[in-house]
Amino acid sequence: MADLTCQEVVELVTAYLDDALDEDTAQRVEQHVALCPGCETYVEQIRVTVSLVGELPVEALSEEAQATLLEAFRDFPR
16 A cells, blocks of 8 residues: 555545545545644645535625636536
8 A cells, every 4th residue: 555645635635525535545545644744734624614615605605706616616527
């Protein structure tokens, strides 16, 4: 099992937080984060951001912000 780099953790963080990684890769992310204070902070910041944004009511966004987000994610793979 090869160690992950910080860049690889950054690239995998969304899938990791969504529990979308295979068990081996998830363990590699966890091992890296346990040994890397910078990545530990990064993963926690993303976790908090996702949590807070998920609580934001759509009505709190301006019509422009809603349109921008819809455009950005229109072709996002599901």
